[in-house]
Amino acid sequence: MELGSLARARGVRLLALESVDSTNDEARRLIETGERGPLWVVAARQTGGHGRLGRQWISPPGNLHASFILRDFGEAAVAPQLGFVAGVAALRALRAAAGDAGRFALKWPNDLLLDGAKLGGILLENVSVATGDARLPRASIAIIGIGVNCVEAPRGLPFEARALTSIGRNAPDAARLFAHLSDALVEALDLWRGGEGFVDIRRAWLDDVAYLGADIRVELPRETVEGRFETIDATGRLILATREGERVVAAGDVSLGPRRIAAGGAA
Numbered sequence: 001m002e003l004g005s006l007a008r009a010r011g012v013r014l015l016a017l018e019s020v021d022s023t024n025d026e027a028r029r030l031i032e033t034g035e036r037g038p039l040w041v042v043a044a045r046q047t048g049g050h051g052r053l054g055r056q057w058i059s060p061p062g063n064l065h066a067s068f069i070l071r072d073f074g075e076a077a078v079a080p081q082l083g084f085v086a087g088v089a090a091l092r093a094l095r096a097a098a099g100d101a102g103r104f105a106l107k108w109p110n111d112l113l114l115d116g117a118k119l120g121g122i123l124l125e126n127v128s129v130a131t132g133d134a135r136l137p138r139a140s141i142a143i144i145g146i147g148v149n150c151v152e153a154p155r156g157l158p159f160e161a162r163a164l165t166s167i168g169r170n171a172p173d174a175a176r177l178f179a180h181l182s183d184a185l186v187e188a189l190d191l192w193r194g195g196e197g198f199v200d201i202r203r204a205w206l207d208d209v210a211y212l213g214a215d216i217r218v219e220l221p222r223e224t225v226e227g228r229f230e231t232i233d234a235t236g237r238l239i240l241a242t243r244e245g246e247r248v249v250a251a252g253d254v255s256l257g258p259r260r261i262a263a264g265g266a267a
């Protein structure tokens, strides 16, 4: 595993491990012992990889498991935007490494798709650390975790998942994809500029997001919301046009189309 040339030139470092419970958890432990980044933690395999909403993330050798530690990114309030910065970077890296532009897409909030099936995901976490400065006693350090099913996609999930190898002989391996990703993230962070450039990131993200303008349903813990996917707002929340008016959603699982009503009326 090696960093891209731009990342290296910008002083980004790399810690490459054979096996770890989770690169995000390792990044957190490093932060707790003083690491401040910019540092990528990558592992050939994870024994306790996790995804959004505490879900397990199957992490066999050959897939990409990488977490980036970032400090001084701006106000803590803009931290959620980093998921979109990472999404834009991951999509650009996939296209640069694999070529097949039209087959890759983003899915709100933090998924990577290949031919409409889940190819990867982004898990954003924050660690609050003491600064030792009485005027600003705490600072936020971001962990941007990215997983891509390069060689193997999990089976038996409630949604379809796919591996990068399904695109054929142009499929990059995890090392090649990572070199592109490390450079693409530097470029996307430059574009974002600690939140000042979110308008550009948002535009790039919306250009490549699946289901924009389509009827979707969003599974929330206690309800399912259906409506047309209009846009995302300045903090990255999903804006839906529903029969009852506009609905703003901060987190949930998106799928295409309204719930199907069977002949007997059952969903």
Ligand code: BTN
Residues within 6 Å of the ligand: 021, 022, 023, 024, 025, 046, 048, 049, 050, 051, 052, 053, 055, 057, 064, 065, 066, 067, 110, 111, 120, 121, 122, 123, 145, 146, 147, 148
């Ligand atoms: C999701 O789609 O739910 C997000 C998945 C994020 C997985 C990556 S793999 C590298 C990093 N380490 C983890 O334990 N999770 C993230």
